[in-house]
Amino acid sequence: MNNDIIINTTKLTKYYGNQKGIEEVNLEVKRGEVFGYLGPNGAGKTTTIRTLLDFIRPTRGSATIFDLDIRQSSVEIHGRVGYLNGELALWNNMTGEDLLKYLGNLRGGLDWKYVQELAGRFECDLPRRIQGLSLGNKQKLGLLQAFMNKPELIILDEPTNGLDPLMQHEFYNLLSETKQEGRTVFLSSHILPEVEKVCDRVGIIRQGKLVTVEAIETLKSHSVRQLEIHFAKAVPKENFSQLSGVRNVVVQDKLLTCNVVGSLDAMVKAAAAFEVVNIISHEPTLEEIFLTYYDEVKNNVK
Amino acid sequence: MLNNIFLKTLRDQRRSLLYWGIGLIALAVVMALVYPMIKGMPSINQYLKELPASMKEMFGAGIVDYTSPVGYFSTELFSFMVPLLFLVFGIGFGASAIAGDEEKGTLGFLLANPVPRWRIVVDKFGVMMGSMVMLGLLFWVGLAISVAAIGIKISLLNVAEATISVMALALVFGSFSFLLGCLKGNKGMSLGITSGLAVLTYLLNTLGSIVNGLKDYRFLSPFYHYMEPNTLANGLSPVHILILLGLVVVFFAFSIPAFNRRDIAV
Numbered sequence: 001m002n003n004d005i006i007i008n009t010t011k012l013t014k015y016y017g018n019q020k021g022i023e024e025v026n027l028e029v030k031r032g033e034v035f036g037y038l039g040p041n042g043a044g045k046t047t048t049i050r051t052l053l054d055f056i057r058p059t060r061g062s063a064t065i066f067d068l069d070i071r072q073s074s075v076e077i078h079g080r081v082g083y084l085n086g087e088l089a090l091w092n093n094m095t096g097e098d099l100l101k102y103l104g105n106l107r108g109g110l111d112w113k114y115v116q117e118l119a120g121r122f123e124c125d126l127p128r129r130i131q132g133l134s135l136g137n138k139q140k141l142g143l144l145q146a147f148m149n150k151p152e153l154i155i156l157d158e159p160t161n162g163l164d165p166l167m168q169h170e171f172y173n174l175l176s177e178t179k180q181e182g183r184t185v186f187l188s189s190h191i192l193p194e195v196e197k198v199c200d201r202v203g204i205i206r207q208g209k210l211v212t213v214e215a216i217e218t219l220k221s222h223s224v225r226q227l228e229i230h231f232a233k234a235v236p237k238e239n240f241s242q243l244s245g246v247r248n249v250v251v252q253d254k255l256l257t258c259n260v261v262g263s264l265d266a267m268v269k270a271a272a273a274f275e276v277v278n279i280i281s282h283e284p285t286l287e288e289i290f291l292t293y294y295d296e297v298k299n300n301v302k
Numbered sequence: 303m304l305n306n307i308f309l310k311t312l313r314d315q316r317r318s319l320l321y322w323g324i325g326l327i328a329l330a331v332v333m334a335l336v337y338p339m340i341k342g343m344p345s346i347n348q349y350l351k352e353l354p355a356s357m358k359e360m361f362g363a364g365i366v367d368y369t370s371p372v373g374y375f376s377t378e379l380f381s382f383m384v385p386l387l388f389l390v391f392g393i394g395f396g397a398s399a400i401a402g403d404e405e406k407g408t409l410g411f412l413l414a415n416p417v418p419r420w421r422i423v424v425d426k427f428g429v430m431m432g433s434m435v436m437l438g439l440l441f442w443v444g445l446a447i448s449v450a451a452i453g454i455k456i457s458l459l460n461v462a463e464a465t466i467s468v469m470a471l472a473l474v475f476g477s478f479s480f481l482l483g484c485l486k487g488n489k490g491m492s493l494g495i496t497s498g499l500a501v502l503t504y505l506l507n508t509l510g511s512i513v514n515g516l517k518d519y520r521f522l523s524p525f526y527h528y529m530e531p532n533t534l535a536n537g538l539s540p541v542h543i544l545i546l547l548g549l550v551v552v553f554f555a556f557s558i559p560a561f562n563r564r565d566i567a568v
Binding site: 050053054057075078079081085087088089093101105106107 | 305408412415416
């Protein structure tokens, strides 16, 4: 028993016939964190989520949510989880208000005042029929129904699909409020800056396999940074090429470019021996981190 | 109307039920209005006698006097048109009950709620039964009122019993397409297979009455159990109606594990 582990999967595997969905995924999501599940399309993000929600059944392995088995206790789990599906489809013949009331009734105990507050924040036109709504407005309804019951765990599959930047911002606010209340969010995304912005930890999945799970900070510190140093005079390459963590040093007259893994300390101290005009550091995006991990995996396979 | 899956599904059906109800009542009224004209044409009986046996069977087994109220309504309503309409409604509803929501992707919303899967099956099946009863009732009321207004002598109890047997027949095929929807989640496939099966079993029954080799297999056709008792003339036959309802129960019972076990594509 561990009350602080909200989602726990053990060698969770799902095949569709012979096709691989996910393979041996071991994952732990802790209480009160925003966990990002990152991977390109078709990597197995949605498969993982659907398995967790008992829409599809694992081929092998098991998982628990709130220490409850996902197969045995799916109904109880569903009562404590908010969910937004990736390819959002709503009943077109209803108004937004009817939709939320219906879903609220299926669960019971909906606080309509909170729904109205959320609707105000996301500028939802609840009395309108869903049929006439734009993609973004439908997505907002989808978000509302996932958050409106204030569930302990919220599972979101590609939550910012179709949201304009203002609404995205509002969504990020809602995420951090949720986190402050000690509730947990599991969100899948293929949008790297988004995950960087809102998540505490991130799991990277590729071709059905969980490549790594890291804190965002750790991920960045492992990453390779591209550095440009402009000197006042030409510098000797030998002073730099032997430094630890420094790769691909190229010196062209007064300009030095290189890649640095992790800390910049050694590089900066070596550079201090000369007159430095400018240092330009390219902060790696998760995309680059992503690629680094993928390369490592590829190399390991070889 | 939004308290549970049963009421929500019924709510989604309201337009469809309205139009089907209007159509069935209109059919009942028109056929009743035409009857007085037929009554005055006994020569039609002579014409019918000369029809080949297979066609006679299509008009209803054992109809002796076409110009009598029972003969007329059996032939015009209960041997083909009304079962056909109820079947279309039943098969259509059954096929889309689960598979429709699944193909649209809205089933995910239901499944993500603290609602067990069997409950979704029970509620949707309940709406199919309820809709069928509602349509049957509307049709019966339409026919009863017109018959009474025109002064046609026919037992309204027998009309009710014939309507019940139509509903039972339609529910057999409706619950079969419902079961296929639960099993595979493919609306088109459920519609296609069930409609094909309806045509085949219909032919088995009608051709079975004239083709000797098929005669022993007629009991396999739900249409046999619907047509054979000639319910409008004789009232319900307990054996035949129980066979039909038994099939409905079996298909319903299999629907729950079929849906429970499966991966849902939403």
